[in-house]
Amino acid sequence: MRNHTPVTEFLLMGIPHTEGLENVLFVFFLAFYLLTLLGNLLILLAILTSSNLHTPMYFFLGNLSVFDIFFPSVSSPKMMLYLMGQSRTISYQGCASQVFFYHFLGCTECFLYTVMAYDRFAAICHPLRYTVIMNHRVCTIMALGTWMGSCLHASVLTFLIFKLPYCGPNEVDHFFCDIPVVLSLACADTSLAQTVSFTNVGVVSLICFLLILTSYTRIVISILKISSSEGRHRAFSTCSAHLTSILLFYGPVFLTYLQPASTSWLDSVVPVLNNIVTPSLNPLIYTLRNKDVKLALRKALIKLLSYDVNRRILSFC
Numbered sequence: 001m002r003n004h005t006p007v008t009e010f011l012l013m014g015i016p017h018t019e020g021l022e023n024v025l026f027v028f029f030l031a032f033y034l035l036t037l038l039g040n041l042l043i044l045l046a047i048l049t050s051s052n053l054h055t056p057m058y059f060f061l062g063n064l065s066v067f068d069i070f071f072p073s074v075s076s077p078k079m080m081l082y083l084m085g086q087s088r089t090i091s092y093q094g095c096a097s098q099v100f101f102y103h104f105l106g107c108t109e110c111f112l113y114t115v116m117a118y119d120r121f122a123a124i125c126h127p128l129r130y131t132v133i134m135n136h137r138v139c140t141i142m143a144l145g146t147w148m149g150s151c152l153h154a155s156v157l158t159f160l161i162f163k164l165p166y167c168g169p170n171e172v173d174h175f176f177c178d179i180p181v182v183l184s185l186a187c188a189d190t191s192l193a194q195t196v197s198f199t200n201v202g203v204v205s206l207i208c209f210l211l212i213l214t215s216y217t218r219i220v221i222s223i224l225k226i227s228s229s230e231g232r233h234r235a236f237s238t239c240s241a242h243l244t245s246i247l248l249f250y251g252p253v254f255l256t257y258l259q260p261a262s263t264s265w266l267d268s269v270v271p272v273l274n275n276i277v278t279p280s281l282n283p284l285i286y287t288l289r290n291k292d293v294k295l296a297l298r299k300a301l302i303k304l305l306s307y308d309v310n311r312r313i314l315s316f317c
Contacts (some may be wrong), residue, residue, distance in 0.1 A: 007166040007185075010095045012078070012088045013173050015272065027082040032280045033076045039283025040065040044299055049303070050296030056134040057123070058293075061286060063143055064245075067112065068279040071105045074098055074174035075275050095177040096162045102178060104154035107204060107268040113246050114208040117215040120239050123209060125222045138233045160193045174271070209250060216243070241285045248278045 018025060027105040043065045047053045075098065082088045090098070161179055174181040179197050181263045182188045216239070223235045258317045 007092060007168060009089045009171045010177065010182075010185075010282075011089050011171045012082065012090055012175060012177075013171055014088070014175050016080065016173070026080055029076060029083070029276055030079055032082070032109060032276045034282075036072050036280040037069060037277075039280060039287075040068045043283050043286065043293065044298050046293055046297040050292075055140050056114070056119050059139050060112060060119060060143070063146070064109070064112050065110050065117070065280065066265055067105055069280050070101070070144045071109070072275055072279050074105065079175045090172075090177065092162075092166075095172070095182065096158055098177040099161060099179060099182065100154045100158040103157050103201070104152075104178070105151035107153045109145055109249060110205060111150060112206045113234045114141045115146060116212050116242055117212040117246075120242060121215040121219055123238070124219050124235055151191040153200065153204060157197050164188050164190065164193060165317050166280070175277070176271075177194065178271075195280075201223060202296055205250070212246060215236050241290065244285050245282055248281060 015025070033290050047058050047062045048063075051194075057092055078090060079096075080099075081160070085198055126133060157179065161182055164183075165188050166185055167187045169185060172181050179193075183193060183197075186193075219235075219239060223232050226232045226235060287297065
């Protein structure tokens with residue numbers, strides 16, 4: 001330690017094997033980032049302006065849209081800057097912030113999908129008591145617990161990672177700061193941090209996945225007991241969007257943290273899908289097959305357009 005200077009900034013090496021593709025990647029990431037922001041802002045607009053969507057399911061969908069706005073913002077802006085030729089360096093505090101917000105928002109999504117699965121379980125398996133089970137107070141407590149629990153989870157991980165000394169090299173072999181790539185740069189024993197981080201991320205993901213699986217097992221059993229085919233189809237359609245989002249979320253998580261051996265192809269592609277592509281798909285998943293959201297969004301846009309037209313007419317007069 002006496003022969004080294006403590007690291008004050010890190011150098012993001014970017015996505016491996018993409019030399020010469022900076023302009024193409026910039027356009028690709030910018031398009032998906034703008035699509036993510038636009039799609040999720042439109043969902044929030046529809047939920048906030050339509051009284052028909054002031055239900056527990058859409059309350060949690062609104063929380064998910066907030067997550068999908070912030071999650072790609074952890075890594076995308078910095079990545080697009082260095083794809084434009086700007087500096088690849090990120091400060092020590094900036095790297096710590098990326099680790100914290102990446103795991104804070106990732107854990108939030110994990111909890112939100114679990115809560116949304118419970119909401120669907122209550123709606124389908126206990127329809128007569130649904131409004132009592134998922135009342136306003138319960139929904140608020142669940143939402144606050146989701147965000148606060150995720151904050152605690154991310155705080156513990158970030159503290160363990162950045163209490164270690166970093167004295168060089170400072171090259172992060174990734175396009176953003178995450179636990180595995182940052183830990184490899186520490187000049188001290190990282191076994192405790194590796195064990196706790198892997199266990200923490202793995203246990204949280206596994207428990208949430210098992211709870212979701214339990215909820216949907218009960219849901220499927222209840223749906224199969226419905227006598228009419230139309231009723232079964234309606235019940236399945238209310239869960240299909242949520243199930244699709246769960247598969248898109250847990251696929252990259254399992255590939256990233258539970259793969260037996262690291263491969264450069266997976267290490268490059270999976271984080272891009274998880275950070276950039278998936279958040280832009282959720283608005284499409286939840287609107288294309290949801291008549292209520294499409295109708296509310298159409299009404300909200302018509303109101304905005306009519307308000308803008310009336311304002312311009314008044315200003316002209």
